[in-house]
Amino acid sequence: MPEILVVGSVAYDSVKTPFGTAREILGGSATYFSVAASFFTRVSLVACVGHDFRSEDLLFLESRGIDLAGLEHHSGETFRWSGEYGQDMNTAQTLETHLNVFADFRPTIPEAYREVDFIFLGNIDPTLQRSVLSQVNRPKLVACDTMNFWIDGKPKELRETLRNVHVLLINDAETRELSGEWNLVKAARAVREMGPRTLVVKKGEHGVMIFTGEGTFAAPAFPLENVFDPTGAGDTFAGGFLGYLASTSEQGDAALRRAIVMGSALASFCCEAFSLDRLLTLTRPEIEERYRQFQDLTRFESL
Amino acid sequence: MPEILVVGSVAYDSVKTPFGTAREILGGSATYFSVAASFFTRVSLVACVGHDFRSEDLLFLESRGIDLAGLEHHSGETFRWSGEYGQDMNTAQTLETHLNVFADFRPTIPEAYREVDFIFLGNIDPTLQRSVLSQVNRPKLVACDTMNFWIDGKPKELRETLRNVHVLLINDAETRELSGEWNLVKAARAVREMGPRTLVVKKGEHGVMIFTGEGTFAAPAFPLENVFDPTGAGDTFAGGFLGYLASTSEQGDAALRRAIVMGSALASFCCEAFSLDRLLTLTRPEIEERYRQFQDLTRFESL
Numbered sequence: 001m002p003e004i005l006v007v008g009s010v011a012y013d014s015v016k017t018p019f020g021t022a023r024e025i026l027g028g029s030a031t032y033f034s035v036a037a038s039f040f041t042r043v044s045l046v047a048c049v050g051h052d053f054r055s056e057d058l059l060f061l062e063s064r065g066i067d068l069a070g071l072e073h074h075s076g077e078t079f080r081w082s083g084e085y086g087q088d089m090n091t092a093q094t095l096e097t098h099l100n101v102f103a104d105f106r107p108t109i110p111e112a113y114r115e116v117d118f119i120f121l122g123n124i125d126p127t128l129q130r131s132v133l134s135q136v137n138r139p140k141l142v143a144c145d146t147m148n149f150w151i152d153g154k155p156k157e158l159r160e161t162l163r164n165v166h167v168l169l170i171n172d173a174e175t176r177e178l179s180g181e182w183n184l185v186k187a188a189r190a191v192r193e194m195g196p197r198t199l200v201v202k203k204g205e206h207g208v209m210i211f212t213g214e215g216t217f218a219a220p221a222f223p224l225e226n227v228f229d230p231t232g233a234g235d236t237f238a239g240g241f242l243g244y245l246a247s248t249s250e251q252g253d254a255a256l257r258r259a260i261v262m263g264s265a266l267a268s269f270c271c272e273a274f275s276l277d278r279l280l281t282l283t284r285p286e287i288e289e290r291y292r293q294f295q296d297l298t299r300f301e302s303l
Numbered sequence: 304m305p306e307i308l309v310v311g312s313v314a315y316d317s318v319k320t321p322f323g324t325a326r327e328i329l330g331g332s333a334t335y336f337s338v339a340a341s342f343f344t345r346v347s348l349v350a351c352v353g354h355d356f357r358s359e360d361l362l363f364l365e366s367r368g369i370d371l372a373g374l375e376h377h378s379g380e381t382f383r384w385s386g387e388y389g390q391d392m393n394t395a396q397t398l399e400t401h402l403n404v405f406a407d408f409r410p411t412i413p414e415a416y417r418e419v420d421f422i423f424l425g426n427i428d429p430t431l432q433r434s435v436l437s438q439v440n441r442p443k444l445v446a447c448d449t450m451n452f453w454i455d456g457k458p459k460e461l462r463e464t465l466r467n468v469h470v471l472l473i474n475d476a477e478t479r480e481l482s483g484e485w486n487l488v489k490a491a492r493a494v495r496e497m498g499p500r501t502l503v504v505k506k507g508e509h510g511v512m513i514f515t516g517e518g519t520f521a522a523p524a525f526p527l528e529n530v531f532d533p534t535g536a537g538d539t540f541a542g543g544f545l546g547y548l549a550s551t552s553e554q555g556d557a558a559l560r561r562a563i564v565m566g567s568a569l570a571s572f573c574c575e576a577f578s579l580d581r582l583l584t585l586t587r588p589e590i591e592e593r594y595r596q597f598q599d600l601t602r603f604e605s606l
Contacts, residue, residue, distance in 0.1 A: 185526050206510075223521070224486075227486065254603075261603055298601050300520070300598075303591060
């Protein structure tokens with residue numbers, strides 16, 4: 001029985017950054033999430049891939065202890081995305097998107113997972129997100145991602161999904177768009193009134209804020225000297241955040257704050273190489289060392 | 304004998320924000336700086352105003368204990384600036400700038416201030432900044448602001464000034480432009496090699512970072528529910544930062560971090576009303592309470 005069920009995309013990405021180019025590398029929101037969470041807990045991945053999905057990638061995911069019973073294999077091709085980053089490395093310009101087998105993805109939760117405690121609904125159609133929730137039995141915590149495409153395109157369906165979400169993880173522009181409020185404090189309150197008791201606002205190089213019933217917490221991003229490829233950093237953050245949370249017995253404010261820092265630590269490693277390359281060699285002591293570096297980065301004394 | 308000497312502009316601003324309009328209100332970099340610093344220490348203001356400068360504004364500055372012996376009164380009109388903010392409230396669009404008497408400002412440091420310990424060189428021509436330094440006798444700490452206009456327009460003169468600056472306070476775009484490096488960590492190192500042992504990078508709503516020989520510290524901006532007018536927030540930050548630093552006997556890493564948070568606290572109040580209005584009624588207990596709120600905003604436990 002995995003502790004976290006993640007539903008989302010598995011893809012092959014082609015990425016160009018000012019520092020290099022990589023083609024057909026393993027990507028997708030659910031992939032990054034699963035690998036990051038696997039440092040803390042057991043994960044089950046519900047997604048679909050095509051006939052061209054490489055066995056080495058399956059083996060890699062299995063080597064991380066990720067349960068692949070929910071990974072469907074279809075006859076078409078695997079989801080492809082290609083994008084390019086400019087100097088600022090904050091947002092990719094999408095060059096091509098080929099949904100391929102992902103276009104007809106209708107997530108089916110294996111019977112054995114229906115009692116799972118933690119769920120992460122990756123950035124997919126809010127109608128599909130809701131269908132996932134209808135297949136599981138009262139999870140302890142439902143976390144969810146979404147994007148402008150759904151905020152604009154399926155606002156009613158998204159609102160319906162949000163009513164059943166505990167933690168929403170989106171970026172600052174999405175928070176503003178979803179709420180219709182420019183001020184982030186007001187925007188956060190409006191989003192929390194839609195259902196999620198906790199809102200995590202991802203701000204890329206500017207860090208993360210979390211709004212809960214108990215207050216607000218702000219963490220900076222780790223100041224990296226070499227941001228090689230930020231693709232997947234947001235999903236890696238989410239995986240580190242939820243993975244850590246699932247591994248503790250707490251869900252209060254203090255645990256949420258530690259989880260935010262843990263997610264930020266994982267995300268910082270993700271940016272240091274193409275694809276999941278840095279996560280391949282990452283160790284628990286390295287993660288804990290970076291957590292301590294976050295403490296150095298943010299500590300200051302009382303007056 | 305004041306503890307801080309500030310050289311910069313005193314102006315009348317006309318500001319339009321989504322929340323209202325104010326005309327001919329007291330502003331200018333040296334004004335905001337002085338008033339913020341006056342909560343912590345004695346300040347002497349070196350600037351110039353025109354015949355139309357209002358006596359009530361002189362009285363207000365004096366009421367803050369600011370020494371005005373270095374404030375020159377010229378026969379022309381006081382510096383005027385007008386600008387407008389959109390919804391994002393991060394950057395003003397300048398509508399008009401009339402330098403007026405400020406165009407011929409050649410700062411003269413009164414004899415009595417030449418042994419001052421702390422100097423803040425507001426955002427003026429780097430040649431004038433250097434002339435200020437040539438008139439004082441080895442201050443303990445020279446802090447300096449500048450902007451894109453000088454980075455582009457007088458790069459050699461600015462470099463010459465920076466060689467004699469201990470603390471440079473600029474924003475992230477200016478840090479990148481001055482260094483020619485996009486990555487902020489590399490950019491900060493390059494700027495510190497130009498002279499300033501300490502670089503403070505102001506990021507508006509995303510907070511502040513400080514790069515010193517001992518490491519890096521990041522503080523968020525205070526999440527305000529009502530940003531009414533951000534004009535002067537950067538100078539108010541600088542005044543709170545340097546004022547606090549001048550009021551302590553320390554200048555090490557721990558004191559710099561507390562000073563960054565103190566500057567951030569002052570800047571957050573500045574944004575809550577037009578002009579210096581919020582600072583008029585601000586009390587020391589309110590400042591200390593906001594400092595504690597910054598602790599709540601950023602604290603997290605060890606693993």
